[in-house]
Structures are given as C-alpha cells and as structure tokens.
Amino acid sequence: MDKIDALSELATQKRDTEWRQVLRHLKRNRLAMIGMVVLVIFLLGAIFAPLLAPHDPFQTDFGRALELPSRDHLLGTDWLGRDVLSRILYGSRISLAIGLISVSIGLLIGLPIGALSGYYGGKFDLLTQRFIDVLIAFPGILLAIVIVTILGVGVENVMIAVGIASVPIYTRLVRGSVLAAKEQDYITAAKSLGIGDVRIILFHILPNCLGPIIVQSTFHIATAILWAAGLGFLGLGAQPPAPEWGTMLSKGREYMRTAHHLTTYPGLAILFMVLGFNLLGDGLRDALDPRSRKFR
Amino acid sequence: MYGYVIRRLLLAVPVLIGVSILVFAMVRFIPGDPARAIAGVHASPEFIEQVRREMLLDEPLHIQYYVYMTNLLRGNLGHSTFTRRPVSVELLERFPNTVMLTLAAMFVAIIVGLSAGIISATKRYSVFDNASMLVALVGVAAPVFWLGVMFQLLFSVQLGWLPSGGMGTARHIILPALTLGLATAALIARITRSSMLEVLRQDYITTARSKGLVERVVIYKHALKNAMIPVVTVIGLQFGTLLGGAVLTETVFSWPGIGRLMVDSILSRDYPVVQGAVLMIAVLFVLINLIVDVIYAFLDPRISYGTKGGE
Numbered sequence: 001m002d003k004i005d006a007l008s009e010l011a012t013q014k015r016d017t018e019w020r021q022v023l024r025h026l027k028r029n030r031l032a033m034i035g036m037v038v039l040v041i042f043l044l045g046a047i048f049a050p051l052l053a054p055h056d057p058f059q060t061d062f063g064r065a066l067e068l069p070s071r072d073h074l075l076g077t078d079w080l081g082r083d084v085l086s087r088i089l090y091g092s093r094i095s096l097a098i099g100l101i102s103v104s105i106g107l108l109i110g111l112p113i114g115a116l117s118g119y120y121g122g123k124f125d126l127l128t129q130r131f132i133d134v135l136i137a138f139p140g141i142l143l144a145i146v147i148v149t150i151l152g153v154g155v156e157n158v159m160i161a162v163g164i165a166s167v168p169i170y171t172r173l174v175r176g177s178v179l180a181a182k183e184q185d186y187i188t189a190a191k192s193l194g195i196g197d198v199r200i201i202l203f204h205i206l207p208n209c210l211g212p213i214i215v216q217s218t219f220h221i222a223t224a225i226l227w228a229a230g231l232g233f234l235g236l237g238a239q240p241p242a243p244e245w246g247t248m249l250s251k252g253r254e255y256m257r258t259a260h261h262l263t264t265y266p267g268l269a270i271l272f273m274v275l276g277f278n279l280l281g282d283g284l285r286d287a288l289d290p291r292s293r294k295f296r
Numbered sequence: 297m298y299g300y301v302i303r304r305l306l307l308a309v310p311v312l313i314g315v316s317i318l319v320f321a322m323v324r325f326i327p328g329d330p331a332r333a334i335a336g337v338h339a340s341p342e343f344i345e346q347v348r349r350e351m352l353l354d355e356p357l358h359i360q361y362y363v364y365m366t367n368l369l370r371g372n373l374g375h376s377t378f379t380r381r382p383v384s385v386e387l388l389e390r391f392p393n394t395v396m397l398t399l400a401a402m403f404v405a406i407i408v409g410l411s412a413g414i415i416s417a418t419k420r421y422s423v424f425d426n427a428s429m430l431v432a433l434v435g436v437a438a439p440v441f442w443l444g445v446m447f448q449l450l451f452s453v454q455l456g457w458l459p460s461g462g463m464g465t466a467r468h469i470i471l472p473a474l475t476l477g478l479a480t481a482a483l484i485a486r487i488t489r490s491s492m493l494e495v496l497r498q499d500y501i502t503t504a505r506s507k508g509l510v511e512r513v514v515i516y517k518h519a520l521k522n523a524m525i526p527v528v529t530v531i532g533l534q535f536g537t538l539l540g541g542a543v544l545t546e547t548v549f550s551w552p553g554i555g556r557l558m559v560d561s562i563l564s565r566d567y568p569v570v571q572g573a574v575l576m577i578a579v580l581f582v583l584i585n586l587i588v589d590v591i592y593a594f595l596d597p598r599i600s601y602g603t604k605g606g607e
Contacts, residue, residue: 233547
C-alpha cells in the first residue's frame, strides 16, 4: 500500500512538471494568449459591471430611444432608451454563468457515468451507452430545445438544458479515457494490491484523463454560450428584460433598418467570447498533445 | 462488408425506438396536467377531456406508448391543436424545404471549405493562408443567427442584391445557405489544411516530386486522396450541426422548414406538432448518420467490420 502511494506521489510530481511544461507551451502560443486576454477582459467586465457600466442597464428613457452610438451612449440605446453598452456588460455575467454552470452540470453527470461505464463495462456500460446513443440522435442544439420545452423558458432552465445536452459528450470522452487508462500496468498493480475501485478511479485513473477533459470543457463552454444565445434568440432562453445577448439580438432585429447597432454589438460580444474560449481550447489542446504541435 | 452494413442497420433500430420513447415521454414530463398543456391555455374543459381521452392519459404508460407507437407506424402523429390539421401533413409540407436548405448549406461548405483548405496548405503561411485561417476562426465562433442578420443587413438592406427572407426563387436560398454553411466551411477548411500538411510530409509525396511530377499532379492526384479521409469524417459529423443550425437559420430567414415550424409550435404550445418535428429531425439525423457510416465503410477499407459497433 505504502509503495503504491509512494509511486502515486512520484506520478503526481511528474504530473506537476508536466503541467508546468503545458503552461510553458501555452504561454508561447500567441493565439491562445490572445484568447486568454479576451476572456480576462470579459471576466473583469462581468465582475465589475456595476462600476464600469456608464448607465443602469434596466433604466428606460423613452425620449432617447433608438439613438445611434454617441459620446453619451457609446454603443447607442435600444427601443426603450436603455444603454446598449451597459446591457452588454451585464450580459457577459449571464453568458459566462451559463457557460460555466452548464458545463459543470454536464461534467457532474457525465463524468461519473462515463467513468463507471468505462471501468466496469458489462451490462451497465451497454445500457448507458445505448441511452447515450439515443440522446446523441438529437443533433446540436435540438436536445437543449427539447429539454427547455419540457422545463419552460428562463435562464436557470437554459443552464440545466444545455448542461444535460452536453452529458453525452462527457460520458463518451471520460469512458474512452478510462478504457484506455485501465489497461495500464500501474492500474493492474493497484488492483492486485487490493485497492478499492472507487479509490483507483478517483486517484489513479481520473487524474490521468484530466487533459482531454479540460480541453473538451474549454471548447464546450464556447458551445454552451452559443446554444444559450441561440435559445435566447428563439425566445426560449432568458426572458426580457434580462440583458442576455441572444435575446437582445432577437428583439433588436425588428429595428434592423434604422438601428443596426442593436443587432451588431450583442452579436460581436457573443463572437468574441466564443472566440476567446476556442482560441484557449486550441492552445490547451496543442500544449497537452505534443503530436498536434507540429502542424501549426 | 455486407455484414457490417446489416449490423449497422440493426444498431439503428434500438436508437430509433429510444428516440420514439423520448419524444413520447416529452409532453408527459411537462409539469402540471399534460392534457391541459396540449389542449392549450384557452381550451374549454370539454376539449381538455377530449385530449385526455384521445391520448389515453388515464391509462398506464405502457398502454399509452403502445397506442402511440401503433399510430406512429401508421403515419398518424395526431393533430395540431392550433390548425387542427394532421401533424404528418404539416411536417411533410415542410420537410423538403429543410432538406434543401441543409444540402445547399453543405454544398457551400464543401466547395468553400475544401478550396480554402487546399490553397492554404499549398501556400502555407502566405497572406491567403493567414487570412483564410483568421476567417475560419471567426466563422466557427460567430453565432449562426447573427451571421444571418448581418448578411441580411449587408446584402438585402444596404445593397439590395438578395431577398432577406421567404422562399420562392433560387435567389431566396443563397443567403440562408451561406449563413448555415459558413461555420461548417470554416471547419472543413481547417481540417483540410492540417490533413493536407500532414500528407504532404509523407515519403511517397517526396518520391512523387522526385520523379519529376508536376506539383499540380502531386497535390491533386497523390496527396488529396489520402488527405480526404479525415475530411469525409468531419463532413459526415457536420450534418447534425447543420440540422441543428437550420432551426436558427430558418427562423432568421422565415424559411418554411421543420425547424421554424418547431419553434413556432413551441411558442404557441402546439405540442403534437413539436413532438412530430423533433421526431422527424432526430430520425432524419439517425438515417443520415447511417448513410454516412456505410459510405465511409466503402471508402476506407481499414474500418474493422469484425468488431461490434466499430468504435
């Protein structure tokens, strides 16, 4: 037992230096760093929205409705005279929260199912995999739409819907990683020493599957943000007056001919946030997978 | 080989049954009284009772499912609570439009993505390469509905070249297909580029060049064929993304397809139509995957037909 723990300790130390290497590779990747900077800007904008926003995002002013961008309203005003910049700043809170929380929900459900399914195999594996096959039959945003139809509209339900819709991705990913890891010698060694299954999965297998999970999660936050904005655009997501970007864009479309800033800027906000996560994900993938570094 | 095709067909059956169970369960999961939800907010008590009887909501679930499934196999998907027309008729009217849009978008994606990817790979680090890879990054990140609106602004409102929505002439499909296809084009361009670069480093390409073959022949005859394998995989996988994206694109361009019908029906709580539309998209997706897998097996003989599932 002590020996295995010592070996594990050694593996952990090795992992530490590996992570340091990954970080070094990441720092050298210019695009990934650009993505990081974009995300930090959004994060700061979300945290300090009350300080940074020039106006109250909910304050209506009918006298100044549909104004084009000016010095007073840098990104113009909407149909109720609300400041678009302030609403976009507050909106980054909603989008970041949806991205992070729905990915956490997906991980929380998908990770244990995938790990158990891969580790034990057998009937449990067969059953869960066939169930996941059914969920995967609903392409892209459709599964999230189905779940929102059942639960009803609103930000919380969007998080749950997008979270559940991402469960298949994590289950498959974790299952695959666990299948590969469990054949390794150190797992056989741990098993023969009588270490419990839960302990093996938690402390010996999962830490070695972290790389792909982190990469996938980074990409999936981007997808979650796109899906949530799509639901908002369809009228199935956050409801007015919430300053959710997709919802803002959908309503702003009615004023497309006279006030295109109502569609342009919320869309750009979504684009940059998604781009940030994608660039970071690309960088993490390249840093974690030495084979993909060559062909950049 | 044929064994693989048959096995793959058989594997689709439980998935289709599962899809039907999920769609069947969908309205029954809605909190509150499903009969009231289906009949609509302003329905009379008599009508709610009628819905309850029609859907056998007082019977046990397995009986309900049995009846639902028997009806389904006869092509009976119930009636729209809004128009009172059969759901199957509503769906079949719109089905060709969604298929047309998806195929047109895939056509755009393949043409644009492949050519950009090949040129980028052969002229690596050139201005074209850098520019198209930047466009590809943005294309993947841009929300499809925002792209649609921006295209409308530019090509319909500002320039007046193309109609901003609806269906009718061939010109109506250009903007929706471009909108829906762009993200997939971006992805195909990126995959084609990296796959080409990988193939171009192989020894047999060096051999072909040292034989004195013209560069054009080396690239289009020798390299492209092998570089295509991962690209074909991505194209197959992207059909799902396109079908999902069609829901949004159809809404932006008032394109009378199944996606838009579904969203309208969700908003008006016309659940029989929602169920039918969801079922139809999912079944279509399962069938497309089946076809792609079979085509892929023909293209790449290395696929292991012997193992189950081919994972």
